[in-house]
Amino acid sequence: MKKLISIFVLAGLLTFSVSYATTAKEISLNNEHIVLNDDISPLCKAAMKGDVDQVRSLIATGNKPNEKSLGMTPAMFAARYNRVEVLKVLLLNGANLNMKSENGYTAKDYAKMSNAKEVLSVIEENS
Structure with a gap:
C-alpha cells in the first residue's frame, strides 16, 4: 500500500513539474516584472x-x-x-x-x- 501511494505521489509531482516547465517564466529585473514566454x-x-x-x-x-x-x-x-x-x-x-x-x-x-x-x-x- 505504501508503494502504491508513493508511486501516485511521484507521478503527481512529475506531472506538475512537466506542466510547469512548459509555461511562461516570470522574472524581476531592477524592480521590473518580465514574463518570458518560451x-x-x-x-x-x-x-x-x-x-x-x-x-x-x-x-x-x-x-x-x-x-x-x-x-x-x-x-x-x-x-x-x-x-x-x-x-x-x-x-x-x-x-x-x-x-x-x-x-x-x-x-x-x-x-x-x-x-x-x-x-x-x-x-x-x-x-
Missing part, C-alpha cells in the same frame, strides 16, 4: 534582459538582428526595456530601426511608450 527567440530574450554578452554570442552564432519574435525585433525589445548597450550591439550588427512590429510600432515608438530616454537618444542619433 515562444520568444533567444536573441529577443537576451535583448529584453539586457544581457549584452549573450546578444553578442547569439549574433556570432548566426541569429539575425532583424528577425521578429512574437511580432517584434530584438531592437524593439531593447527599446521597450531601455537596454542601451544591447541596442548599440544590435545596431553595430545591422539592426533596422525602421522595421515595424505586428502592431505597427517601430523601436522608437516602443522607446517613447516606455519613456526609455537613454534608448531614445541612441535611436535619434542613428536615424
Whole structure:
C-alpha cells in the first residue's frame, strides 16, 4: 500500500513539474516584472534582459538582428526595456530601426511608450 501511494505521489509531482516547465517564466529585473514566454527567440530574450554578452554570442552564432519574435525585433525589445548597450550591439550588427512590429510600432515608438530616454537618444542619433 505504501508503494502504491508513493508511486501516485511521484507521478503527481512529475506531472506538475512537466506542466510547469512548459509555461511562461516570470522574472524581476531592477524592480521590473518580465514574463518570458518560451515562444520568444533567444536573441529577443537576451535583448529584453539586457544581457549584452549573450546578444553578442547569439549574433556570432548566426541569429539575425532583424528577425521578429512574437511580432517584434530584438531592437524593439531593447527599446521597450531601455537596454542601451544591447541596442548599440544590435545596431553595430545591422539592426533596422525602421522595421515595424505586428502592431505597427517601430523601436522608437516602443522607446517613447516606455519613456526609455537613454534608448531614445541612441535611436535619434542613428536615424
